[in-house]
Amino acid sequence: MNHTLPTLAAAASILFSAGLSALADTLPDLGGREVVIASENTYPPLQFVDPKSGEAIGWEYDAIAEIAKRLNMKVTFENVSWDAMIPAISAGEYDVAMNGITIRADRAEQVAFSDPYMRSEMFMLVRADEERFTDPESFAANPDFLAGAQPGTTPFYVTVYDVLDGDEANPRIKLFETFGAAVQALKVGDVDLVLTDSTGGQGYVTTNPDTFKLIGEPMGSEDFGFIFPKGSDLVEPFNAAIASMRADGTLDALNKKWFFDYKIAQ
Secondary structure, eight states, rough: OOOOOOOOHHHHHHHHHHHHHHHTSOOOOOOOEEEEEOOOOOOTTEEEEEHHHHHHSSSSHHHHHHHHHHHHHEEEEEEEOOHHHHHHTTTTTSSSEEEEEEHHHHHHHSEEEESSEEEEEEEEEEEOOOOOOSSSHHHTOOOOOOOOOOOOSSHHHHHHIIISSOOTOOOTEEOOOSSSHHHHHHHHHSSSSSEEHHHHHHHHHOOOOOEEESSSSSOEEEEEEEEEOTTTTTTTHHHEEEEEHTTHHHHHHHHHHHIIIIIOOO
């Protein structure tokens, strides 16, 4: 009697699938626990309001839905402005927050971070017809050029210290309550530059190619994570879910959906 041995590729596939199954079996079960998540909904394609349906959607919403399924938890969302988000999480007003939040040591003094779910690089977002400057040096050289930013964000500090003179009160930086408001100011010509990570910037460029573009070389990289109150027992379950989603290709599938395939309705 002849027995057909599996090919090396087939054997590897079987072992990989078995590994994923074992990983899924080890995920914590939160028993239907209710978890309240804060989001600003102004950061496409991570999270934003669909102009056609009026619903809050995006990469992070899909990721949370998948995490909720894997961990057996129920999720509700609350809309919270960026400037109130970290203090609110630190005070325990919400269980989790998502907003493309850069993992930084100073923030880790106030809140707990998950493991990174995404890495992104910082770029200069400008109007599509911008030709007066091409890099931080040429922008900084003209005192008439203005930058828009949200106070307390990574783009704000990079604008202050890597583009301009290190003065956080520099009048060339116009402050806005939301990232979307800064981008709108760029669109209408009230400012000339908004620094953004490649995630958010590419979202605007892809959906508005005649309005915006990214210029210059990447200005460093940053990792994004979910945030929790200090000592939260949700951190380890979230980390386990993120690891399983990275291992089985779910994170890659979300990247493809939201950064390459999805087009925001106009």
